[in-house]
Amino acid sequence: MERIDLFPLYLSIKVSVIATAISFFIGLAIAWVMAKKEFVGKNFLDALVMQPLIIPPTVLGYYLLVMLGRTSPLGRFLEDSLGLPIVFTWKGAVVAAAVASMPLFIKPARSAIESVDSHIENAARLLGKSELKVFTSITFPLAKRGILTGGVMAFARAMGDFGTTLMVAGNIPGKTQTASIAIYDAVQANNTFLANILVLIITIFSISVLFWVNKFTKGKY
Amino acid sequence: MIGFHLKKIFTDFSVDIGFSDPSRGGEREGRGHLTVLFGPSGTGKSLTLNMLSGIITPDDGYIWLNGDELFNREKGINVPMRKRKIGFVFQEYSLFPHFTVAENIVYGINSKADPKKKLGELLELFRLNGKEEKYPRELSGGQKQRVAIARAIASDPKLLLLDEPLSALDERIREKLQQDLLKLKSFLRIPVIYVTHNLQEAFTLADHIIVVNDGSIVESGEKEMIFLNPRKRLTAKFLGVKNIFPCTVAETSENYFICDFDGIKVKTNPDSRFNEGDKAFLCIKPPDIRLIINDKQVDNIFEVTVSHVIPLEKTQRIFLKFPRTRFNLIMDLEKLACEKWKIELGDKVKVSMRKDRIFLAE
Secondary structure, three states: OOOOOOHHHHHHHHHHHHHHHHHHHHHHHHHHHHHHOOOOOHHHHHHHHHHHHHOOHHHHHHHHHHHHOOOOHHHHHHHHHOOOOOOOOHHHHHHHHHHHHHHHHHHHHHHHHHOOOHHHHHHHHHOOOOHHHHHHHHHHHHHHHHHHHHHHHHHHHHHHOOHHHHHHHOOOOOOOOOHHHHHHHHHHOOOHHHHHHHHHHHHHHHHHHHHHHHHHOOOOO | OEEEEEEEEOOOOEEEEEEEOOOOOOOOOOOOEEEEEEOOOOOOHHHHHHHHHOOOOOOEEEEEEOOEEEEEOOOOEEOOHHHOOEEEEOOOOOOOOOOOHHHHHHHHOOOOOOHHHHHHHHHHHOOOOOOOOOOHHHOOHHHHHHHHHHHHHHOOOOEEEEEOOOOOOOHHHHHHHHHHHHHHHHHOOOEEEEEEOOHHHHHHHOOEEEEEEOOEEEEEEEHHHHHHOOOOHHHHHHOOOOEEEEEEEEEEOOOOEEEEEOOEEEEEOOOOOOOOOOEEEEEEOHHHEEEOOOOOOOOOEEEEEEEEEEEOOOEEEEEEEOOOOOOEEEEEEEHHHHHHHOOOOOOEEEEEEOHHHEEEEO
């Protein structure tokens, strides 16, 4: 029996976990601002953060490639000053997955935060609590279900990302080849066995994640 | 001690309300003093509480609390909600649904206090012993509101605001909670502002009443003064006075006034606010109209016709038509009396009104 290279699976999970974590922290801040604050340019920001859902993945990938490549000031700064090359490394895959999955996190997270009764949050403020305390003790626990749903959606999107990742990180076996890209490669090489195995593992993994998250976030209130 | 003047303008509604706590320097100094903001729904009462607490920022005005300025538009002062030290009880409880009763209350206790001791006291005071571990969804409406009040005072506020706290509760629970609030008032040493549109609640709880309509104050004063002798037509209307007639002060003397409405002359007590020829409103409460059985000489005797009878819980509300006018007089008569005197539609009856039970309003 042919030996199966599990590196793409390992890389996909690693990239997705880190990308989801990035989406979670940055996305949560954006979701909170969008849900609770009124400011000039809110609609523009909303359109901007939702862009990755609308524009083709290759276009998004191209933007990131241009922004983070060696020819851009940001890319040069990251590589020369921080020693953190992004393009055609696994970190590039993380950036691609994070950007692509962010809107899928923000949308349900924002709805969940918006749906927390402002009287309840005001009750906490009037009891002397800071904004951070109100968020961590009241808003977050009450919006937890929606935020976790966002996390699952983002994770699933990160696991499945193909076009953006391919553009930014490339397809270097053993280095930047994620599961989605490996499946494509396997199909291209007529390696149906490998493709089937990878597809099966990813499918089981995704369903399990969804199942457990649903189980743990069953509504209590 | 609190003083404020708050203005807020919306496209179709505006609020301009000012108030200075009457306990300041008076005999009530240092004691809890409950002021009721009273008036129909949608007149800016809750909005005033929201501005006091900082939930809504006023367009103009100021708020003083115990010598501290919480808000002053001109000086650019706007103390954030969390630093105002104001306890707030919302109409719909607004308990933290993911916390137990004990956790809800402890959340409000500041770190200096002994939370366990204080929690015990508050559970005792609000009859919540045995409910500590329950979640809000497991409590009745009355219990939820008791938790909300306990939570609000747990933080040792300098001012307590209650926004129609009993309006979502049924009659029986409401009465019990009113007793709790009276008990609370007796030992609370802070000013309390209470919003309601319920007359009975206002009467039971208030020391001082501010009557609000259309975003501004109609009249304010000590409870007894407002209830016994409202000076404004709107106050009389909100207090349930059914007979309010526009009149002209036709004759004044030291002992009485004669007022004229639609050709009918009514004798009232004198009122220094009015002079001969002034326009005013005659106000008569339905129970103050008496049926005359024998022709004993009393003030204001009129012959009227029974035009409608509406049965109420304990009385019959009888609509009486004056001859040659468009006005109906509304009288409440005990059901037994109605049966005894066989009052029926179309009957002509004589009624009287004591002059000292009739008051004039602007």
